Amino acid sequence: MDIKVDRVVDAKGLACPMPIVRTKKAINELDAGQVLELQATDKGSVADIQAWAKSTGHQFLGTQQEDKVYRHYVRKSEPDEIKEEITFPHxxxxxxxxxxxxxxxxxxxxxxxxxxxxxxxxxxxxxxxxxxxxxxxxxxxxxxxxxxxxxxxxxxxxxxxxxxxxxxxxxxxxxxxxxxxxxxxxxxxxxxxxx
Amino acid sequence: MSEETKQSSLTKMTPHELTQIVAGHEELFVLDVRNETEFNDWKIEGENIEIINIPYFDLLDGIDPALDRIPDHKRLLVVCAKEGSSQYIGEQIAETGRENIYYLEGGMKLWSEHLEPVKVGELQSGGEIYQFVRMGKGCLSYMVLSEDEAVVIDTARLIQPYIDIAKKHNVQIKHVLDTHLHADHISGGRDLSQAAGASYWLPPKDADEVTYPYNQLVENEDLLIGNGKVKVHPIYSPGHTIGSTSFLIDDQYLLTGDILFIASIGRPDLAGKAEDWVSDLRNSLYELYGNLPEQLVVLPAHFGQVTELDDQGKVSAKLGDLFSHNPGLNMADEIEFRKTVTENLPPQPNAYQEIRQTNMGRINPDEEQQREMEMGPNRCAVHDK
The missing domain is CATH 3.40.250.10 (Rhodanese-like domain)
Structure with a gap:
């Protein structure tokens, strides 16, 4: 499937810790709510991206695997998103x-x-x-x-x-x-x- | 390698060196930078090893949170899953001017596979016996050498260390044996027998579903090595699996497989038959072993705690001592025994069903998958946690 994302981080062929290092750098440059796709071949990235998202508060969306490539999707969190007031009456x-x-x-x-x-x-x-x-x-x-x-x-x-x-x-x-x-x-x- | 690597005082520690530290009960402080789940599942253990977990991704903004928790005066080992992250974090710690900073070569992956050969002793009939300690996983395997022949028992997945020792001692591996169909690690038995041109032996009752040819281990039908001098005597001792077979070697060493360990006893549930095999297990331990000479040296297929290692880094005990100290051999009655071996068992080993299927030859995972399946502790004893 083809998913529209705001930023693709290519970490294919890179070993741990580089996939997460690059993801962290890229997500700092994104706006809240935007979605990043991390492409990696390191199997360790599967568990680490989720643990990293949990630790930082960003939203881990899911992982797809195609051949030897993992595609991980993360949405940059909006710290104030939850606090916003719901104003629509219905x-x-x-x-x-x-x-x-x-x-x-x-x-x-x-x-x-x-x-x-x-x-x-x-x-x-x-x-x-x-x-x-x-x-x-x-x-x-x-x-x-x-x-x-x-x-x-x-x-x-x-x-x-x-x-x-x-x-x-x-x-x-x-x-x-x-x-x-x-x-x-x-x-x-x-x-x-x-x- | 980056420029920083050359300047920093980060040093590589090999699995062999770490094994020496663990076996020697030396002091070491370990910073494990894997994620929390992996750390909680399985980690480096040692009597004088202090270990903390801070995932590397929590240290990307700076290593101060780690520095605060690392004592100044101790040797520090940084470990991760493979190696890269431990070097990355280790270099930064070394750059602060701290000394005695190491990273673990090959990470937990290599640690889980490393085998350390330790000589157990001499044979009365001429020859010697080695124990291969797989420190990272708690698996024990054996090689008995006599004259120009050898037999290997409970071979680990990676077979090179056995081939190396055989070459060093100029012996031909003649027989390769498994005490039972393993559920915690992938047997290298078939591979080794093919590589060495040896015959491969399994207990037939565990081998109903295997897809490859093998030789049947039959009670009292001894295998001989050393040109007939050394006897490997099979004793049928079911309970961990229905086929579990012990070996009495040189009338001196009792290889108990996963039936009897130093601090515990085998669990009967990994082949899915806990209830059925309780009385077999009890009978094997209390009747069969109970009637063997007390001075036999028990050599199990696993250890649960590093405290079971002696000063030379090997795991063994006199059978008589185990009847005095091992809780599994000191249960008041059958009810207590049944309760202990069927209730509140530790979690089953990682991927144990797939491992059994692989050992039967029914599935053929690639090397990466096999490594993945074997990750984590062995958990074959009832008292493992």
Whole structure:
């Protein structure tokens, strides 16, 4: 699968610690919310990128393996993301949406996370437009539809809901908290399982 | 190599040198820079070894957090998974002007594979016996040499050390034996037998599913080396596996495989039959071994703690002493025994199912995968934690 990222770090052929050293340097140059792809051949990078992300607070999205190359995806954390206030008045909780998904009714879900986040776990049938692209791509959506907007924690979807309201969308719901606490089924791109 | 490497006083420590330190109960301070999960799973141990874990990626902004925790006066060894990160961090520590800073050659990967041959003793009938200590993993294997012939028992995956000793002593490896189908390490038995042109022997009851030809070890059918002078006498002693076989060598040494260790006894669950094999295990230990001469020298296939190593770096004990001190041989009754060997067992060795499949010849992982499967402690005894 092809995932849109903001920065690719090529550490193929490099041994530990260089993949993480390069990742750290690159992520310092990224803006919060942007996604980095680390390409490495060192198997140690699989566990280390996750441990490093945990230690630094950045969001580890997932790893794919193709031949001998590992592609690790990390999203730079936004320290204030969680503290932002949710201002959009219409929201549904995760479990309410889960019940709706189990029902017969067709529903529209907009996922405003980064493509890499979306690739590693999303709601079935959801459409992905990253928050940063929404301004230009709002015309892909129908303003008359009832649209459930989801992100990781409810903040980006809050911003997206406000933005689309300004554009005349009438029937929007912000899904809270969002994918970070989603316990129902998710769909993901086919990846080769790692051992 | 960077410019800094040449100027810094970072020194390489080989697995052999580290083995000497561990076996000699010398003092060493170890900074392990692998990630926390790997560290918690498995680390360097020694009686006078103090070890801390700070992942290298937590030291990329500076090594001060590590310096604060490293004592000034001690020899410092930095270790990582392979080598690179320990050099990277070690160089920075050395640049602060500290001395006695080492990194471990080949990292934990090489440490897990390194074999240290130690002479156990002479044979009455002429010849000698060596124990190969795999310090990083707690595995023990053996070579018995007499005149121009040798037999190897419980061969580790990497076979070069056996070939080297055989060459050094100018002997031909004639037989290669496994006491049982191993679940904690990949046997090098087949490889060694092919490389040396030796015959490979397995207990048939463990070999139901093996896919390659082998010779059947049969109780009381002795193998001979040293032109018939030295007897390797198989004794059927089930319990760890259904086929587990002990060897009495030179009427002096008892190779117990994974049935009896120095500080513990074998676990019966790794082939998935804990309940079934409890009474076999108890019978092998209490009846069979219980009736053997007390002065026999027990040579097991594993050790659990480095404290089991003696001053020469080898692991052995008199059978009589084990009947006095080993908790596994001193359980009041069958109920306590059953409880001990079936309940609260330590975690199973890493990838033990795949290792068994590999030893049967049913799967053929490449070298990197084999190494990966063998990572971590052996955990074949009931008291291992």
């Amino acid at each position: 929201s549904v909780r995760n479990d309410e949406l889960e019940r709706l998904l189990d029902g017969e009714q067709e529903i529209h879900i907009l996922d405003v996370r980064e493509p890499a986040e979306y690739a590693f776990g999303r709601l079935k049938g959801s459409k992905n437009i990253p928050l940063g692209d929404l301004e230009q791509r709002a015309d892909e959506l129908n303003p008359e539809d009832e649209i459930y907007i989801v992100c990781r924690t409810g903040n980006r979807s809050n911003l997206a809901a406000n933005l689309l309201t300004e554009k005349g969308f009438k029937n929007l719901k912000n899904v809270v908290p969002g994918m970070s606490e989603w316990t129902g089924s998710v769909e993901r791109d086919e990846v080769k399982p790692l051992n």
